[in-house]
Amino acid sequence: MADEKLRFVCEACNYKFERVKTWKERICPYCGKKAVHEERSVADLLDDPELGTCVPL
Ligand SMILES: [Zn+2]
Numbered sequence: 122m123a124d125e126k127l128r129f130v131c132e133a134c135n136y137k138f139e140r141v142k143t144w145k146e147r148i149c150p151y152c153g154k155k156a157v158h159e160e161r162s163v164a165d166l167l168d169d170p171e172l173g174t175c176v177p178l
Pocket of ligand 1: 131132133134135136149150151152153154
């Protein structure tokens with residue numbers, strides 16, 4: 122199976138990029154800060170009770 126790509130976004134600079142699913146470093150390739158998380162759609166966030174609380178309404 123090929124490496125599955127996920128979309129990530131940096132909270133520090135809002136830079137969006139793709140990495141393979143197994144990527145563990147979570148360091149932004151643009152600003153170098155370790156403030157990267159998986160980019161998820163609003164629908165995904167609302168479906169997830171834990172992450173949903175992080176969404177400013
Ligand atoms: Zn960044």
